[in-house]
Amino acid sequence: MASSAEQAGGGLIAAMRREWRLFLLLTVSALAAIAAGLPWYWVALVWLILVLAVSARPPVVMPVAELEKFEEEELASDPLPSITATLSALDIPVLLLNAEAIVLWENKAAEKALGLLPIGSHLSARLRSPGILDMVKETIATGEPNQIEHSERLPSERVYLLRIAAMEPLDAFGAEKLFLLSFKDISELRRLDRMRSDFVANASHELRTPLASLRGFIETMQGPARSDDAAKERFLGIMLDQSTRMSRLVDDLLSLSRLELKSHIAPDQSVDLRPVIGHVRDALLPLAEELGVEIRLHLPEQKVEVLGDRDELVEVVENLIENACKYGQEGKFVDVFLRNEPSQPVEVSVVDRGPGIPAEHVPRLTERFYRVSVADSRSKKGTGLGLAIVKHILTRHRARLIVKSELGKGSEFTVRF
The missing domain is CATH 3.30.450.20 (PAS domain)
Structure with missing residues (x-):
């Protein structure tokens, strides 16, 4: 309900509008009387008396219902x-x-x-x-x-x-x-379109290169090297390397596709990370020995369990340690830390003492087919998809990958659950 002061204010406004209409009517009538020949001073006197009478009338308070209707009509005039x-x-x-x-x-x-x-x-x-x-x-x-x-x-x-x-x-x-x-x-849609087209272009390029190599060697062995057993032996070794490279690329592409299909489903199994890291270290020992790198584990004595998929977590740890061995082999040591401090998230850190990664490359390391050095990556038999797979697995596990690197001092890749 509106207060009496609001009602009086609204009624005064409405009354003022009505009185102006009366003033206008009186003025028009006075002008008409003068035009008809009546003395102007008598007309002016009568007009003044009537105006004073109208002005002296008490303001009429408009009822609330009428005031609300009046306001609605005023608003209705502006669509x-x-x-x-x-x-x-x-x-x-x-x-x-x-x-x-x-x-x-x-x-x-x-x-x-x-x-x-x-x-x-x-x-x-x-x-x-x-x-x-x-x-x-x-x-x-x-x-x-x-x-x-x-x-x-x-x-x-x-x-x-x-x-x-x-x-x-x-x-x-x-x-x-x-x-x-x-x-x-539609910025996000266009970004996804670019990523999709870039992915197809990169995947096609990565497959086309070894296929072209295979075709070239096969044609050579069918032609000029038909009778050259030594050349055949050398070419077959190269062809095996190229076919292995294609097989790794196809496997990684299938892994990415599989992970994308179930990225929204969080795993609910309890996995102890200590045996997972130990298993990966044992599996990579031949590669580490070949590269002259020692993998050192720093694990707590008690279990460290997280919710996850064991096979996928093995793939994450394997990717990180394998990269540390390949790209940080100059440092001779790769340290793996498993931390489970009270009131702190579980962390797995892989530290190498290699050449490090320039700061401008760090934010893009998990992009598909992104390489800091294309030649270096291919010489180490990388597909450019390893960290992209790691990112997708950690997204499904509601975990994060944190990268710290300093040129000349090495890199640290930390998985925080």
Whole structure:
């Protein structure tokens, strides 16, 4: 319920409006009397008396119901609140334009994405892309909906799908047409498309190289080296290496595909990490001896259990220790730490004392086919997918991979559960 003061205020406003109508009527009547030949001073005297009488009337308090109805009628005269109340609930940027491409309104999402646009300004004051302006102009001229992709470079790279369409006519605007310009953020979709296309291109390239090598050696053995047993023996060894490389690549691609299918399902088995790390160390001993590297384990005496998939955790630890042996073999030692401190997350750290990784490469190490040195990776029989597989497995295990590296001092890869 409105207070009596609010009622009086509302009633006074309404009464003032009615009295102005009376003042206008009295003035018009006085002018008509003078025009009819009555003495102007008598007319002026009568007009003054009547005006004073009207002004002396006590203000009429409008009933609450009438006041609310009056306010609703006032709001109804402006259609924008009813339109914008609906559009404000949208989580995508929306602009309301008229037939001259003047911005009549923008929602909060548009203000956040595009900045505050002064109401009444032309669309080109914020969006200067010729493609967007031509699209808006065409829709205003034809009434047909249109859409276009638009990239914003600053403050960060974003890609929007802009769509404009004419709105249904509104009685309050008469014949004036209104148009709705919406922005759908498709940056993530475009990023995934690029990743997918890059992945296909890289996978094709990685498979094409050994296939071309195999084909070349086969043609050579069928032709010039048909009778050269020594060349055949050498070529067969190279062909075996190339086919093994393709087999590793296909296995890694299948692993990635399998992990992506179940990435949303967290494992629920209890796995003791001590025997997992011991098993990986034993499996990699021949490789470590070949490279002249000693793998040293630093494990607690008690069990260290986490929820996980044992085979996948073996793959994570194997990838990290194998990389440390291959790329950090100059340091001669690879240390593996298993930490289980009270009130702290379980951690597995693999530390090498190799050449280290330049800082600009560290954030991209888990990208598919990303290599710090392509030649170095291929010479060590890497597929460029090992850390990508590690990342996917840890994502499924709700764990993180933390990389620290310093040039000339080595690298530390830590899995934090």
